[in-house]
Amino acid sequence: MTGEGHLDGEVMPGGMANAGAVVRHGDIVERPAPPHAAALHAHLVALAAQGFDGVPVPLGITGSGRRERLSYVPGxxxxxxxxxxxxxxxxxxxxxxxxxxxxxxxxxxxxxxxxxxxxxxxxxxxxxxxxxxxxxxxxxxxxxxxxxxxxxxxxxxxxxxxxxxxxxxxxxxxxxxxxxxxxxxxxxxxxxxxxxxxxxxxxxxxxxxxxxxxxxxxxxxxxxxxxxxxxxxxxxxxxxxxxxxxxxxxxxxxxxxxxxxxxxxxxx
The missing domain is CATH 3.90.1200.10 (Aminoglycoside phosphotransferase (APH), C-terminal lobe)
Structure with missing residues (x-):
């Protein structure tokens, strides 16, 4: 993403609510952030600490809180x-x-x-x-x-x-x-x-x-x-x-x- 609301990279297929708004940049996926993103990111980190590796790794939320960054999950x-x-x-x-x-x-x-x-x-x-x-x-x-x-x-x-x-x-x-x-x-x-x-x-x-x-x-x-x-x-x-x-x-x-x-x- 080169700026808020300006997407580049590979648009990920699938989904209805966020169709066209989920973009992959190499090993990073950027997507619209849900309102509970901060709590969700903390939960994902805690799941990994429990030994569960079946979720993306949270990498941050944009300053405006509108988009989140997660690790790309291959497969x-x-x-x-x-x-x-x-x-x-x-x-x-x-x-x-x-x-x-x-x-x-x-x-x-x-x-x-x-x-x-x-x-x-x-x-x-x-x-x-x-x-x-x-x-x-x-x-x-x-x-x-x-x-x-x-x-x-x-x-x-x-x-x-x-x-x-x-x-x-x-x-x-x-x-x-x-x-x-x-x-x-x-x-x-x-x-x-x-x-x-x-x-x-x-x-x-x-x-x-x-x-x-x-x-x-x-x-x-x-x-x-x-x-x-x-x-x-x-x-x-x-x-x-x-x-x-x-x-x-x-x-x-x-x-x-x-x-x-x-x-x-x-x-x-």
Missing amino acids: DVAVPPHPPWAWTDDALRSVGGLLRRLHSASAGLPLDAAAGWSAELADPQGAGAAGALLCHNDVCLENVVFRDGRAAALIDFDHAAPGRPLWDVAMAARYWVPMSGRDGLDRAHRLRVLADGYGLERADRAALPGVIEEATGVCRAFVERRVASGDPTYAKALDAGGGWGRWDRHQAWLADRRDELTTALLAG
Whole structure:
């Protein structure tokens, strides 16, 4: 970046909210800074001190606070159109394992509940939930870096906020299973693979389908706010994806298949 608002370097693909605004300069990535950037950078440093190497290294925030600098995380990211390898069981299982490692490291850190974390995709139970930690909340395909076919790192913590670890698993399931459907994929099987990769305990397995339904409602409200504000990116994506009728059908499918999904999660 040669000046505030003047970008050069390699524009990074992927993402909706910051499309075209994330730029790589060699080993450094510059991107719009979320309001909680200072607290987030401290958290990323603390994660590294805990031995978790699956996050970028924070390198600073511009004087105006508008942009942040992070280390570039090398590897492969499944940007649209998503490649076939992103939908393999091995890839999915490794996403569960990476998320578990993140949560294990985060559980040992103090939770700054007053840091101004994003409320957009946050667990409604927040910091008051039992076992609450700082969740990523947006473990979509574009935010996971793979190396040698395995999930190795997470990027883009813009929506990080306190919540239940299970909330983060439910959010990840929405993208990676995916709960909204994809031709040729067995969603009940894939949900089990994700849970196995994470090492989800039995009680959380029983609760997961209901939490996915709750998370889907939060995600719908997020899209509604973006569309109502006139955001053209989200309005276009909504129209291309079948409008609100598709959301209605998806939410009805989740409710209808709750028992089937629970049975798959608890089998064996």
